[in-house]
Amino acid sequence: xxxxxxxxxxxxxxxxxxxxxxxxxxxxxxxxxxxxxxxxxxxxxxxxxxxxxxxxxxxxxxxxxxxxxxxxxxxxxxxxxxxxxxxxxxxxxxxxxxxxxxxxxxxxxxxxxxxxxxxxxxxxxxxxxxxxxxxxxxxxxxxx
Amino acid sequence: xxxxxxxxxxxxxxxxxxxxxxxxxxxxxxxxxxxxxxxxxxxxxxxxxxxxxxxxxxxxxxxxxxxxxxxxxxxxxxxxxxxxxxxxxxxxxxxxxxxxxxxxxxxxxxxxxxxxxxxxxxxxxxxxxxxxxxxxxxxxxxxx
Numbered sequence: 353x354x355x356x357x358x359x360x361x362x363x364x365x366x367x368x369x370x371x372x373x374x375x376x377x378x379x380x381x382x383x384x385x386x387x388x389x390x391x392x393x394x395x396x397x398x399x400x401x402x403x404x405x406x407x408x409x410x411x412x413x414x415x416x417x418x419x420x421x422x423x424x425x426x427x428x429x430x431x432x433x434x435x436x437x438x439x440x441x442x443x444x445x446x447x448x449x450x451x452x453x454x455x456x457x458x459x460x461x462x463x464x465x466x467x468x469x470x471x472x473x474x475x476x477x478x479x480x481x482x483x484x485x486x487x488x489x490x491x492x493x494x495x496x
Numbered sequence: 497x498x499x500x501x502x503x504x505x506x507x508x509x510x511x512x513x514x515x516x517x518x519x520x521x522x523x524x525x526x527x528x529x530x531x532x533x534x535x536x537x538x539x540x541x542x543x544x545x546x547x548x549x550x551x552x553x554x555x556x557x558x559x560x561x562x563x564x565x566x567x568x569x570x571x572x573x574x575x576x577x578x579x580x581x582x583x584x585x586x587x588x589x590x591x592x593x594x595x596x597x598x599x600x601x602x603x604x605x606x607x608x609x610x611x612x613x614x615x616x617x618x619x620x621x622x623x624x625x626x627x628x629x630x631x632x633x634x635x636x637x638x639x640x
Contacts (some may be wrong), residue, residue: 361512361542361626364563368505369596391526398501401596404572407589414588415634417599419508428548444552444558444630452513452545453628455561455599482505484597490559490634 368482370397370468376478381420390476395483397468408465408486413422416458417485418477423454456481459489510563512626514541514612520622523566534620539627541612552609552630560602562621567598597619600625603633 374393395416397405408414427450429440436455460472518537539560541549552558571594573584587595604616 361515364510364512364565364626366508366510367569368508371505386634392618398505401572401588404586404588404595406573406586408586414594415601417601418595421508425511428545429550442548442550442552444545444548445632447631451548451629453561455629456560457559457601457631457634459634482508485595485599487591487601488589491605 353388366482366484368398368419368484369401370395370483372396372418372475372477372479372481372483374475374477374481375480376476392463392471392473393475393477394473395470395475395486397470397483399468402468404464405465405468405470405486408462408470410462410464412462413459413489414462415476415487415489416456416460416472416483416489418456418458419482419484420449420454420456420477421482422478423449423451425450425454426450427451455484467488510628511624512542512563512628513545514539514627516540516562516619516621516623516625516627518619518623518625520620523622534618536607536615536617537619537621539614539616539630540617541614541627543612546612548629549609549612549614552606552614554606554608555603556606557603557633558606558622559631559633560604560616560619560627561631562600562602563626563628564593564598564600564621565626566622567595568594569594569596569598571595593612599628 373396375391430448432438460475463471519608555623576582604619607615
């Protein structure tokens with residue numbers, strides 16, 4: 353079996369489809385998870401993708417994928433939640449924004465839809481965070 | 497309020513951290529979701545990220561993020577599950593691999609871990625699919 357090397361993989365270009373508009377500006381003050389006091393936020397999409405948004409409805413829970421652009425891509429182990437009393441843990445067992453591909457995954461509830469502006473609850477992302485994708489939730493047994 | 501344009505966003509380079517090794521080679525024959533008969537597969541990681549894997553254990557459910565490299569990035573609406581009797585639906589309300597940033601999200605169970613090779617159940621990704629990230633599952637109420 354040949355040895356894997358990262359050089360054998362092509363890189364892929366992410367093209368953000370929008371951004372987060374939020375009162376959260378300070379990484380140190382932001383909640384670690386959306387259910388820990390995140391404010392309402394707005395997803396502001398580029399007009400090119402508006403047709404893809406047409407079936408999103410208020411009341412639905414969706415997964416929002418973001419690019420955690422402040423993440424350190426060279427980090428492979430962290431103290432969970434920045435708590436140095438907790439043992440160093442491999443990043444793939446954590447939700448740390450520091451990881452090789454800092455993709456954020458957020459479950460949010462849609463509050464309202466106004467064209468390319470979608471208001472959501474419980475999004476812990478900072479203002480200006482690029483949005484990559486929106487998907488239906490992964491609940492087992494739900495047809496998707 | 498200024499109008500959004502996609503040109504105002506930088507692009508970001510994804511660097512795959514591994515690939516899927518699977519008996520699934522034919523997109524037409526692949527199940528649409530992992531719980532619809534996907535075979536066992538192996539995630540083969542590049543050695544550079546091995547330290548990030550060290551807390552992944554057999555029996556755990558994790559989320560695997562992939563790059564669906566065969567996806568058509570210009571598609572914004574699809575017939576769900578390729579069924580043309582179903583109405584065209586905005587891609588952000590579907591799990592279609594055709595979408596602006598074709599990131600795949602898969603919930604899988606870890607069967608075994610051997611260094612940079614992780615055997616998993618229920619992964620519907622094709623052989624050779626690039627792997628981007630691994631995260632703990634999003635179950636509400638679970639500390640992450």
